[in-house]
Amino acid sequence: MEFSSAGPHSGVTEQLLLQSVVAVARHVYSAAATSVFMVSPDTGELVFAAVAGAGQQSLVGRRFAPGTGIAGWVAASCQTLITDVSGTDRFARDAAASTGYLPASIMAAPLVAEGECIGVLEVLDRRVGTDDAARELDDMELLDLIAAQAALSLALLRRTDRTAPPPPLGNLLARLSEHAATDASDPLAVALLGVSLDLLDRRTRTVAHR
Numbered sequence: 582m583e584f585s586s587a588g589p590h591s592g593v594t595e596q597l598l599l600q601s602v603v604a605v606a607r608h609v610y611s612a613a614a615t616s617v618f619m620v621s622p623d624t625g626e627l628v629f630a631a632v633a634g635a636g637q638q639s640l641v642g643r644r645f646a647p648g649t650g651i652a653g654w655v656a657a658s659c660q661t662l663i664t665d666v667s668g669t670d671r672f673a674r675d676a677a678a679s680t681g682y683l684p685a686s687i688m689a690a691p692l693v694a695e696g697e698c699i700g701v702l703e704v705l706d707r708r709v710g711t712d713d714a715a716r717e718l719d720d721m722e723l724l725d726l727i728a729a730q731a732a733l734s735l736a737l738l739r740r741t742d743r744t745a746p747p748p749p750l751g752n753l754l755a756r757l758s759e760h761a762a763t764d765a766s767d768p769l770a771v772a773l774l775g776v777s778l779d780l781l782d783r784r785t786r787t788v789a790h791r
């Protein structure tokens with residue numbers, strides 16, 4: 582299972598990072614399952630890199646052909662999508678059935694690094710409140726933020742042994758801070774802001790010790 586050209590230690594760190602991302606997303610959305618697919622740089626296949634909830638014990642490492650299902654569409658279009666599976670022809674029922682879980686709804690966002698989609702974050706069967714229409718856009722925007730956080734974190738890890746400066750954190754941190762300040766009860770915004778600051782602090786300490 583290849584996520585990048587980084588060494589073994591970096592690969593383990595990437596897996597831990599992605600597992601924490603799906604765990605946070607599942608908790609926040611009270612979802613049946615969450616997952617991250619990485620796009621294989623060699624074949625374009627979608628590779629289960631991390632899973633929380635249904636399929637957690639068996640799906641990591643499973644591969645699907647490029648363009649498969651909603652994750653494949655999101656990877657190709659670099660667009661976030663939220664949909665009931667009964668209302669879209671992008672859903673690959675056979676592929677989903679092979680995982681052992683057939684969702685009723687899917688929310689997916691691309692992980693974009695340096696202008697390229699490197700993966701897809703999916704949330705299956707999130708809990709929906711009574712204000713569904715009002716909350717849908719917020720859910721999509723927050724999913725974009727967590728996907729951006731995951732992509733940024735991967736980019737930081739993959740740049741560890743390079744001389745190029747890491748991508749700027751300012752805009753993302755500002756957006757997360759704005760969400761946290763606007764709705765202090767929103768656990769995803771608060772959690773992501775904390776993760777962002779922790780990553781920045783770790784990156785600063787790493788650079789200082791070189």
